[in-house]
Amino acid sequence: MPAESTTPRRLRRLLAFTASAAMSALVAMGAAAPAAAASAAAGVVPGDLGVVGVVAPAARNGSGLTPEATEDGVRVSVAPAGATAVAAGAGIDVVVEVVNRTGEALGAGTIALDVATSALSDAADVDAWSTGDSAERPEARRVAERASASLAAGAATTLTFTIPPDATGESWPAVGVAASLEIDGDTVAASTSVLANSRLPAADPVGLALAYPLTTPPIEEGLIPAERLEAWTAPTGALTRQLEAVSSAAVAIGVDPRIPASIRVLGSSAPQTAVEWLAELERMPNEVFPLAYADADLAAQAQAGLDAPLEPLGFDDAIDPADFTEGGEEDGATASPGRIPDAEALLDWTFTRTDIAWPADDTVASGDLDVFAAGGLTTAILSPGNVEPVEDAVSAGATIDGRAAVVADARVTPALRRAADAASDTEWRAATSRVLAELALAADEGVSTVLGTFGRSGGDGSDRVAATLSALASTPWSQPATLVDTVGAPPVERTLVSTSESQQRLDNVGRMLTAEQAVADFSDVLVDPSVLTAPTRRDLLALLSTGWIPQPTEWTAAVGRWLVDRRAITDAVSVVSSSTVLVVASETGIPITILNALPYPVEVVVSVAPSNGRLIVEDSVDVTVEPETRSTVSVPVAAGVGSGEVNLEVSLASPDGTPIGDAVIVPANVQADWEGVGAAVLAAIAVAVFAIGVLRSVRRRRRDRGAGATGAADAGAAGPAETGAAGPDAEPESRVAFDTAAPEPTETTEERPNG
Template structure:
């Protein structure tokens, strides 16, 4: 041991470092001066800081110590900075007196006013080597027997790291003494969320199910950690539904995992689907918690073969749908839960009035984080009465240590956190019997290996006895006050936008004969984006929400009117062609409405149309000319069959010249008459020419006959007109024929010869 003066200086330095830890707990930060000769400036944070230099103190053997005997202690140094730490000195100290109650524990773990009223003894010191950036090292000490008392229920330990005379980091912790038995162990209820990492989809893809339910998969490790242990398990129904909807197509590992879950003897209760944020739903003004609308859109009947001759087979928890058909929504979600009245909102998200909203939705008991509740004091039963409602409140000390143990990144860190957990339970058990609640973080499933270790370390029951949620709820409740902590306003506004987008899709879906392909996945994905797990990934959540909103807008804009140029209306009654485009992979039914801007055009009726999937269709909307001619703007819009507007309206200019119809008809009639008259005239003239040609041919034949016949010279000549009218055989006058009108040919020469001289009339 060093001399007394050196020991006193180091004790004061440790107390000063402990005060620094308290400042860090209040959100402050402090920095050390540059180390001489070091490669850079080292920023040292307090022990609990995620970044910087961190010290962790833990028993080397197990998670508790036997005080009054030599004890092996390990201290882990983690350099989370960007610079190397030069060689220094690590000092270990012990509280001179045992810690008997929570007030002394608080004073030891977070001393105020720059020091502590608890005595401290330095018990060991070791030189440390330089530590590279991002590296970690563990040093071991032995505390002498006389440094601790066998009668102390809890021992306080402290460690400090100095480099070149400057304090770099410090840590304090508490450890339970196995030599002091707990006469009345506290009842301990553990609540574990069986969930998956946040996804943007309302169903888990088959490939991920296969991976997560494999022997070393995420879901398998969670089930291994809690199955059969004294842990109440909140199950995300999305996991069950994602396996069931696949039927025979589900991965074999997933089917086996679901059967194991059904056989698990633990208390089980449902979380909201996809572990959706209940407090946000209350604060955004919904009438009740959201639930999936259905799963029929993703169920393939081929994956559920019907066995006509078999009766439905019941399985544990309903893990497999009964043969003979596809499961409905109730069958997909059905499970044999221990209780269904539990609401487990995210930590510190519940505001005034939310508990009433939970209860109205059937969730009459809420699991609340310690930061959401005031009053009650130390070692208060988990059961509480808040705002007239039933609740179970997590214990802050137990829950903090439990979560640190589950998320520990090293064995030393896990032993240190678990040692602190058992010490807190040891102190709680010294008073009247109480039932405490410890809750794992929503992300605990990602560190399921440490969950199993932590639960196993508490199993012997020396420090606490296992209890159930029913025990906590049924115990006499403590009246406590809600610390109203509404969620961030920006988050609520984003969720409200999502709800409005979903309503738009629901209204738009009336264009389908079956709206399920649009509404069912929209609701499921909305619930997935409300997953409490997104709290740890705010940037990723904002990006996913933005993408989802854009996709919903694309759905509601997928049926639209194709804009066209100006149309000309020249008839009193006609049709306006309207082209409709459907980008959906489903046929849609729409109603086309046309509203003219003035009375020059009258729309006689709306037109219903069916547009096939991913195609265009043109319909004719009947219109009639009104009064006068001129420009008209046609406002063309679509609605669903029930009258819900679809897409955006389109304005089409039209030029109405309805009086052109009569003028055009007159012109066409005149043209028709003219053409007909011309045809008649041409026909009359043709017939006249034909008759003249016939007469000429006949006369020529007669003349030729007389000239060539044997009695041609003796036959008397035919009488010819002499200018007076001749008489026929009955004495009637015959029209005179001009000699010039008759031409004959003389034999084969074809020479023209004059007609014979006219003779006088026959007497």
């Protein structure tokens, strides 16, 4: 099993118990980002497909990536029937679709169809028609009315109309049509469309460059798990649909490097569908450039104070060497068998360019481009809302504050994204026809190159992308242009519209960066710090993904979980609280217990600081604590002056001195003078016991000698009577012999225990 699924899993089990309580606080701290921030990232505008009164962009490269006002209510769409362009001056078949997205049934009414009585010849005419500006809007002619039946909640219906030949002119560049639903005399819903006239091809087609982000739905993991890879690269998976939609089309692809890295890091255990998908990606002839890892939000990083965008720190912790043994199949898109890939090998790709930054829509603020450039991203793809609009027709290439950029077209891009996200064929044809009309007008104005960008859908709506690209490939008003050509074209000086991200979002990003630094500092206790720092960085980048921007509530919750887990890591090595320690010797050791809840051994330095001079700490102690265990170490201390209470502040640090966790107070009771008193008492007791023993021995010896002397005197008195025959003339030797034979008194010493 790969390391990613073992060690981190153990860590997650360890950390899970603290998640619930801290989550609530963190979610409250970082509430949902404002709706405007989410809207800016969605990259969808209303206009001719939405409710009447929604304003479309007025200038060619102005703002225009605002979202739909609502997905609820009654929606009306009008589009060419079975085509994306029309032949003006002839009968034109159009389809009007009504969708009831309310929770109630819709009553019967009337659908009316209007047509502009004059040509839409330029951008101002198109905007006036689309926005319903009464002062500037071309006059309309009602060409048809049809009764509509009642419509159940959630249902949709379509009606076909024919615009008579005399209602349009053969030389019109574009035709304006409008449809409305009236019930009981009130207009319930209405919309407008702009239809390109296929009878008026451009003499000088505009160069159309397209950029598509190949990403995944937002997830919290810095590496895509194998089960998700298998699902997303399946025949109907999100990644497969995206690849099929853009493969071999005239579109530059921004690839999230996390995708190939996640497949390669699994080696022989990677799902076969993922390996085949990666090989197919490598074979594509498209222009390819890298997005930030996990498509991380570049602008948020710059505005959070980073000097350059973050990058992954490594992948060694996620590699299982068993997946790279000899004998496995070798594929050009994956690592060679028998060789453990490093980070460079996992991220390696043959990119067309590697200097392109693609931040989220309308998020770039002043100074951000310099931060991008510090990371080697010297050319930025900017949304039209991030750049001051211009009245004259200009190409996509630009210079902003001395930095190279390409600006997405404010007229083509919104319609392009609506086409890619269309929920029905009618909506798709209406949006695609609008794209073609905008290209026709741009060509007529002499624009050389425009850039259209797809939204970061993560696979949603990719089914319409292929159809949209196919329609654009056959249009007479544009010709394919490469992103490289667009970047390399003579630039136009443009002005940045500084658009900072919400303060709430930046506050949460700041918290994550602080937490990551805390883990980096803490990781010095490990022999290999990368087992903590590398996954922390990858998961941080995953949470910075631009895909989270439209989901502020879900993102805030994910950030809260991540912050709780980081705090649990830095708290995993700590000093275990202790009861009062009694110190009764002038030199001794204080027992300190260290807890290591990590699945790795740690090396820490234990330091003790007494609160007063009653104890003197001689030195700190180095200790190695094995994984998921406790270890007790003795810190040497010496008695100072006097006795009493001392608070010992016990702290941990890494070998290089980085503080680890919080200090713990261990109370101590110092009675070191008891050692001298105790020794004196013991000495006195020993002397007393010895003296008593000697005294008793002397007294017994005296007693025994006294008894011997009395016996001798009695014997001497009885001697003459017993030896009377001898008389005074007896030889003295006989006394000597007696004295010699008489035994000496025996000294007996009774041994008793001392005391």
